Amino acid sequence: MFSLEDLLGQQQGNQAVEQISQNLGANSSVVNSAIQIALPAIIGGLAKNAQSPQGAQNLDNALAQDHSGGLLDNLMGYLGGGIPAPQEATRETNGGGILGHIFGGNQTQVAEQVSQQSGLNMGQVAQLLITLAPIVMSYLGQQKQQQNLDAGGLSNWLGGQQQQIQQSPQSSLINSILDRDGDGSAMDDLASMAFNYVTNRK
Numbered sequence: 001m002f003s004l005e006d007l008l009g010q011q012q013g014n015q016a017v018e019q020i021s022q023n024l025g026a027n028s029s030v031v032n033s034a035i036q037i038a039l040p041a042i043i044g045g046l047a048k049n050a051q052s053p054q055g056a057q058n059l060d061n062a063l064a065q066d067h068s069g070g071l072l073d074n075l076m077g078y079l080g081g082g083i084p085a086p087q088e089a090t091r092e093t094n095g096g097g098i099l100g101h102i103f104g105g106n107q108t109q110v111a112e113q114v115s116q117q118s119g120l121n122m123g124q125v126a127q128l129l130i131t132l133a134p135i136v137m138s139y140l141g142q143q144k145q146q147q148n149l150d151a152g153g154l155s156n157w158l159g160g161q162q163q164q165i166q167q168s169p170q171s172s173l174i175n176s177i178l179d180r181d182g183d184g185s186a187m188d189d190l191a192s193m194a195f196n197y198v199t200n201r202k
Contacts, residue, residue, distance in 0.1 A: 042102060047155075071135065
């Protein structure tokens with residue numbers, strides 16, 4: 001599960017990549033390469049958090065309250081609207097907040113790694129990560145409903161995804177992203193980078 005085509009199916013995944021590429025003003029093949037690094041990093045971060053019973057329960061609660069999978073029913077509407085401004089974002093679409101829970105102070109380090117590997121600039125990567133996080137959470141919410149997963153089931157499901165990531169060519173890069181220690185001050189940096197990038201392009 002390393003591309004939006006894997007996550008959403010071929011047609012919807014391709015449409016999503018094209019729309020995100022338009023939003024970023026970047027070549028779709030470059031954006032797709034960045035997504036194939038960013039998605040496993042987000043999923044790996046969730047799996048890491050869900051290894052503890054409390055982390056798994058927190059994730060289960062968040063999915064039950066805010067991420068039922070409904071965002072995927074109007075995915076192109078979400079993507080076409082760009083990043084919601086912080087005051088307009090719901091808990092479902094607040095990608096910056098979601099990333100803060102997943103990566104803590106490592107958000108900027110994650111963005112740096114994706115930028116270096118893909119060639120997108122930091123503003124583009126910040127916007128990409130903030131866009132992807134609610135999609136991943138909505139997909140998880142959908143899986144929770146369809147498979148009737150509780151906190152333990154979610155932890156096991158994510159653990160299975162993490163094993164697939166470990167067997168992929170990107171595994172060493174993803175591990176380095178997830179194992180880096182941040183300074184704890186980056187929780188708002190990514191959102192401000194993305195917001196400035198979008199504002200400057202208008």
